[in-house]
Amino acid sequence: MRLQLLFSGRIRPLGAPVPAYLIQTGDATVLVDTGPPRDRAGAHRADPDERVVLEPGEDVPALLGRLGVAPDDVDVVVCTHLDPDHAGNHDVFAGAEFVVQRSHHAWAVSAAGARRAAARAAWDRPGVRWTLVDGDTELLPGIELIESGGHVPGHQSVLVRLPETGPVLLAADAIPMKAALDPENRPIFPFDMDEAQVRASTKKLVDLARAEGAMIICGHEPANLTELRAAPAFYG
Structure with missing residues (x-):
C-alpha cells in the first residue's frame, strides 16, 4: 500500500495547500477528496x-493524469x-x-446555501453510487474512516496504515493546521460550524494518533509544502 499527496492549489490568504490523497492498496485505488473545481483554474487572476x-494543470484530475491514473482507474x-x-x-x-458519513450527506443535501451550492453540480448528480457510513468505519484493510465533525456535520478523517511509514492520519479540516493540535487552546476558524464538536474531534484525533503512533497530516498546513513528500513521491 502507498499514499501520495496531491497539492491542488493554495488558499490565497494563507498560502496553504489544498490537498487530495491517492491511496493504492494493490487491490483498489482510493482517492480522498477531489480538490477545487478544475473550471476555476486561473480564476484568481481576475x-x-x-x-x-x-x-x-494543478487540478486533481490533471495531477492524477501525470501519475498515470485515469478517472476510470x-x-x-x-x-x-x-x-x-x-x-x-x-x-x-x-x-x-463515493463514501461519505450519512450525517454529512444529509446535511449537505438538506438546504440551499452558498457553501453547499458552490460545488453541488459536481457531487449532487443522478446516478452517483453513494455509500453512506455511520461513525468510525473500516473502509478496506489498512484504511479507516474516523468521524470528526464540527468543521461541518459529519466531517470524516482517514487513518491509513502503511507497511513501512506506519500509520498516517489524514485529519483534513478537522485539524487544518499545526496551530490547531491543542484541543483546548486551538483557534476556531471562520468556516468551523460547531466549536464544541471541533474541540471534541481534535481531542479524538490527537488521542488516536498518540495511541497508534501515527503521523498527523493537517489539512491546510503551509509547512506541508516543504516538510512533506508530494506526488510523484510517496509514503509506503
Whole structure:
C-alpha cells in the first residue's frame, strides 16, 4: 500500500495547500477528496475574492493524469466533506463509489446555501453510487474512516496504515493546521460550524494518533509544502 499527496492549489490568504490523497492498496485505488473545481483554474487572476489560487494543470484530475491514473482507474472516492475545495471534481470520477458519513450527506443535501451550492453540480448528480457510513468505519484493510465533525456535520478523517511509514492520519479540516493540535487552546476558524464538536474531534484525533503512533497530516498546513513528500513521491 502507498499514499501520495496531491497539492491542488493554495488558499490565497494563507498560502496553504489544498490537498487530495491517492491511496493504492494493490487491490483498489482510493482517492480522498477531489480538490477545487478544475473550471476555476486561473480564476484568481481576475477575481480578487477567489479564495483558492489554482493554476491550470494543478487540478486533481490533471495531477492524477501525470501519475498515470485515469478517472476510470479510481475505485473509491472518500469524501472528507463536500466543501467546494474538497469536492469540486467529483463529476470526473463517474464510475467510482463515493463514501461519505450519512450525517454529512444529509446535511449537505438538506438546504440551499452558498457553501453547499458552490460545488453541488459536481457531487449532487443522478446516478452517483453513494455509500453512506455511520461513525468510525473500516473502509478496506489498512484504511479507516474516523468521524470528526464540527468543521461541518459529519466531517470524516482517514487513518491509513502503511507497511513501512506506519500509520498516517489524514485529519483534513478537522485539524487544518499545526496551530490547531491543542484541543483546548486551538483557534476556531471562520468556516468551523460547531466549536464544541471541533474541540471534541481534535481531542479524538490527537488521542488516536498518540495511541497508534501515527503521523498527523493537517489539512491546510503551509509547512506541508516543504516538510512533506508530494506526488510523484510517496509514503509506503
